Amino acid sequence: MWKIARAATSNLRQIRRFSTAIPGPCIVHKRGADILHDPWFNKDTGFPLTERDRLGLRGLLPPRIISFEQQYERFMESYRSLEKNTKNQPSNVVSLAKWRILNRLHDRNETLYYRVLIDNIKDFAPIIYTPTVGLVCQNYGGLFRRPRGMYFSAKDKGEMMSMIYNWPSPKVDMIVLTDGSRILGLGDLGVQGIGIPIGKLDMYVAAAGINPQRILPVMLDVGTSNQKLREDPLYLGLRQPRLEGEEYLSIVDEFMEAVFTRWPKAIVQFEDFQMKWAFETLQRYRKRFCMFNDDIQGTAGVALAGLLGAVRAQNRPLSDFVKQKIVVVGAGSAGIGVLNMAKQAVSRMMGNNEMPANNPFWLLDKDGLVTKERKNIDPSAAPFARGFGPGEVEGLREGASLLEVVKKVKPHVLLGLSGVGGIFNEEVLKAMRESDSTRPAIFAMSNPTMNAECTAADAFKYAGENIVFASGSPFENVNLGNGKVGHVNQANNMYLFPGIGLGTLLSGAHFISDGMLQAASECLASYMTDEEIQKGILYPSISSIRHITTEVGAAVVREAVAEELAEGHCEVGAKELMHMSKDETVEYVARNMWFPVYSPLVHEK
């Protein structure tokens, strides 16, 4: 079942070379300076003379023509100088300086921006995505220069159906939407949360090859509960308390109707909504519109793939997943999402849609262990509340502390999605040494870095060198001495959301089923070889994110076909999708991925 998928696509690079060798023309409806000021079309000094003539650019640029490769080198050179010149400055200052230089390129020339991003994704992802994107959101008021994406506010009620036509691109494939209410582990950042949809969509372009002219980051500004922000003179959002209840839902309803009226085939990814709205909107829209919630569903798939990897790392068969004791810290949208998907996997493995006699999950929130004695328990957490009596670990009371739970349960896995930095402290990590696993797994998945439940170095230092470790934001591998390395995995939903979006788009499904999400997760899990897993490597390197996304996208397409949800995309109909072999589906996905090269621009009125 867990075959290695990589060999099947060894010809991917060739496909990409071929498709980039003869770039198709790009229709542009403007001329002259308007083109130079449009990052979608601008080539800076790279416009050939013929194009300068055709588009009225002669004289608007210095005469020398610089090739794409030279422009690329020039940018990388200035990036490297910046790195050198800021060496001794505080890390936040350096990170923001790096973000600024990339953002300036993004604002000026998207083709070059995405090319440097794709080629250097391992170095640049921590800048355009977590952790730096968190810092950018926190400082958004001061950093703001040019708008990116669209802003729909509570003041726009009744206007959204017409506003959506203000977006200049006639076609949109992927939208990432936030209301800014839970930005990473940083809380309510109101309108400043727009940085998250922008960063996520950058990953869509880099990893999934979604055309940047067809992405749309959206901020739904319904106010903020963050009083400090409301009082900040530089704050750019509505300075009013967050809308609640029906008032809130009517805004989201109106936005969704507007989007799908203009772009019926678009996919909307909900991102960083506070828990109550994350679950409510998922339930409300998932059958009506093509959408998913990344924090609930994307995170769950990535975590499940890692949990299965942790079983393999113990040299145990995957079916032993049902015997793993898993402690999840954080009962929010992400933690509950992970538990729901892990529970589904357990029931599938049991073959009878039942849970094993010994419930393998323990859930903690800010009030400690969640049990059946919990007052006013959230309905989504209720299925995971522990009981008392036979089959239960003795002596664990309602609200037991994390340390008590770890000491008594001796879990195989300790997984944090609490947003609380350092909560896996020395004592908790040392208690993991008594785990019943030969290779305990510690997943500190909260973002950004300062909110991680522990650092990689502390995990290996206190819990032991034989652990497997994953974090939501990147950490360096840990030098364990004697030539040994503690491998750090990045358990982040970035390994799945681009493939879920791309696969759904290319299948033409109008709805994202549990089966499609499960297929994505299984594909990620099976991507890793036994040799890698034995080294504690549970996820691929981010350098291969395009490759893994192609595989995940193909797995999603195939599942949509199997469930008869696939209706086809552009000239490829449902029947053709049905007759594609696995390799052909992978090639189909690869063929449809955008790659940044300068296309000849053709002017049309």
Ligand SMILES: NC(=O)C1=CN([C@@H]2O[C@H](COP(=O)(O)OP(=O)(O)OC[C@H]3O[C@@H](n4cnc5c(N)ncnc54)[C@H](O)[C@@H]3O)[C@@H](O)[C@H]2O)C=CC1
């Ligand atoms: N690595 C990844 O791919 C992802 C990471 N995350 C991260 O997970 C974190 C949580 O996200 P959500 O679940 O959406 O947030 P949320 O706000 O819905 O939930 C947070 C949960 O943590 C609990 N909590 C707070 N303090 C605690 C404490 N001291 N001990 C135990 N539990 C405590 C809360 O009671 C709540 O249940 C964030 O930092 C976010 O960045 C979220 C999605 C994906």
Ligand SMILES: CC(=O)C(=O)O
């Ligand atoms: C990664 C992500 O989606 C989060 O931290 O919210």
Ligand SMILES: [Mg+2]
């Ligand atoms: Mg998120």
